[in-house]
Amino acid sequence: MKRVAIILACVTLAATLITGALVWQLSRTPVPKHPEISAYTREQLVRVGPYRYCDVFVITECDVPKTVGTLVVSWRNPIQLSVPPSIARAPWVLLRAYEGDGEPAVSEFRPNSTLAVTIPTVDPRRGRLTGFAVQLPTLVRDAQNNEFPWPHAEWSVKTVWP
Template sequence: MKRMIAALVAVVILASVGTGVLVWWLSSNDDAPKYPEISAYSHGTLVRVGPYRYCEVLNPTKCEVFEDQGELPVIESDAVQLSVPPAIARAPWVLLRQHEGGDVVEEFRPGTRLAVTIPTVDPRRGKLTGFAVLLPTLVRIDDEEVPAPHAEWSVRTVWS
């Protein structure tokens, strides 16, 4: 009887230690990115892009600049499918589309869009050369509040 109780106690101790080690290992090996990533898909290619620049919302001068820029191969007949994670979509966000003949700015209200279809050719502005997702914040300049991005994700298109 004493052996059985000792064996049971040993099993409980080993299980507890094993659970503790597993929890520690899982929490220390977190491969999730620190900052949100956007995804863009076109013509069979998917790219995930981390931020080009990411600043604190309440202190927009304190930034981490990664200069990450995705590259996405595109063709005229296939649009780009852009996806933003909920961490971006729950805030107001801006899509800046850059074309050969000018830029297009689209603003999205919080919680309204997780995905956007971007044509690769605009009839008036020409081919899409790139696009950026921006998270704006208000900054005070000379007693006037103006919107400025505190985070930016950037993708350059590569035409084939």
């Protein structure tokens, strides 16, 4: 009986130490304040926090860390963009900028429709991709009572060509 009690005490002590170590390890890497997007290409992964993140109800109250991710790209490898469920459950917009002075290419996604998008690095008409952004639009009204979408949050990634 004494041997069983000692073994039980050792198992309890080991479980407590392992749990404590796990809690310590998890508390060392803080949870990001805002959602992050991920982009992958050519064995590179970048996780990006928002460039700007505003309160949905008070659009003028913003946190502007100006975070911009960077990916080295080539014409052979597309970019795999992933957005977390916290972004994907709302309508969101993907803007792609290309060489030249043209308007960005815009793709709109319905709520809960997708968590990932493949982005070609070269467009046959627009040229090479120079960067892209993910935006969360909110409907706002101006002083004349006109209603229009305005991004309350934006994540940005620039591309670098070798």
